[in-house]
Amino acid sequence: MLGILFLWMFWPSFNSVLVDNRIPGRKLGAVCSTYLALAVSAVTAAAMSVLSSPKGKLNMIHMQSCIFAGGVAVGISISVVHQPWEAMTIGLSAAVVSTIGFRYLKTHMQFAFYCHDTCAILSTHGLPGLLGWLAQLLLQIRDFDDHILAIRFAVFHICAIIITISLSLVMGIMTGLLLKWNFWRPPQDKKCFDDQAFWEFPHLAVRK
Template identity: 60%
Template sequence: MVPQYAPSLRSRLPVVALLLETIFILFFAFYMEVPYIFPIVFYAEFQDVHVMVFMGFGFLSTFLVRNGFSSAGFSLLVAAMAVQWAIVFQTLLQLPYPGRITMESLVFAEMSAFSSLISMGVVIGKTNPVQLLLMSLMEVTGFILNKWLIQTLLKKPCFNLYFTWLVHWTIDTDGIEPRHEKEKSDRKMTLFSLFGKDFLWIFWPSFNSLIVHLLNNDMDLAVPLNVICSTYLAMAVSAVTAIAISVLFNPRGKINMLHVQNCILAGGVAVGGSMSTFPQPWVAMAVGLSAGIMSTLGHQYIKLLMEVVFKCHDTCSILSVHGIPAILGWFVQLFLQFANSDSTTFAVRFAVYHIVILLITLASSLTMGVITGIILKWRFWRPPQDRKCFDDQACWKFPHLAKHK
């Protein structure tokens, strides 16, 4: 007998999606224009990030054995919507150019989608597509507002952290069990997930190089080779370290594939979090080593601690993959600035400036997270029940399970 799954989303998803698309089309028709010719010097890097967003993240969350359709399909849905909303909203804030689509606006839209997909990894399998769309809109809104606020006050952009943990904590403090019976993987689905992780790993130097352009507000700026080299070496070291630590902390001395597919990016995230021009390659490699250790141990122990103590279930271990290495990168940047500064006064001012940026980013992320969680908690969106989580049959058609009358 076919199990009974979630009610049809026909009255929710088509209305939300088509209404948003109609609004976007009208906005583009009356307010946006594309220059006939504009520089596309960095189209290669944009293309790399495009592959990361739509292919890397598309396969990344497919490790769940009964949630592969939802992981891949909803990633495409969220990314496609986030890119459009990012272009519209940054234009409304006159970022970077009012009414014109430029290479910088396209790149920043991809970065915004990247942020949404990272956040999606925390709640994938426990939310329906309508909730994911709304969360992506709120995430992109907070992402761009945070950038605008820091550019306005401190003349330097920064990026959101720890958004979705507050979303999850708000909507799910007493709902889903920490260890769901359907939250399992198998060999085939894990290989699909590793395929997506490999795409992210390969193209991450391009991602960090584009961050340098956005931080300097100059898409014509030549990226220092040291940035690409530092990212590459840090990621290489973190990949080796993640495998080694996985063996070391396994009771039977075996490699945990979850550690491989979740922690090999830690070095690139840490270097991107610091965005410093490392004085020597060994410094970036040391950062990659530290990030690999912290990320793997975080996946091994902190994920369970978050579930038990804070009732915050992190499906894709986003805290270990992105949160911890990003904070490590923040401390690395602060330390390098102190080490390379000849003036104590300048170093102290930089430290204060750096701490203010972090506090503003954390405050905006946590505030938007709570607001988004309250919105998504409404029963109107028909959130999935516990027994219907991590299962494609709640939203996808399976011909071999269809009832024949």
């Protein structure tokens, strides 16, 4: 949670770098939009965590990983976010997608593809990133006056996201196959959470 507080302090400045410095007030607008997206994302993540829990309790993993999903999503589309409600809508949608993805998609991926997302990268950065890409596409098309330019922009961005996802899948599969080679002596699945198999504990060492 301490790391989350640092991200709350630094994420607005990260996003403000992505806007045009020559337009007066754009950097301040980016900072305010990021804070709005983060605030709505935090409240929504807490609500979704309670609603998705069988016992109605807060999940600390949701609070650690999903409350700044709005900052991830709005950071991609910050160049075309001009109104507070746009940033708040993106933050709300990102928190919903991130929490539901962590709650349900992670388990299904583990059973279907034997893919264990240890740090919730997919639900924290992947899904909010795709949502931010979609928001940036829609908001940018809305600002175009020429339909031909809007179509070209949409085709360019769709091709870019397809290429990015394809390269990510190919490189991820190649990395997984390399790590599965016996040459690297991969750990057994049943010992992935056994600390004694990979770490030395001085208080458990046999004194000679």
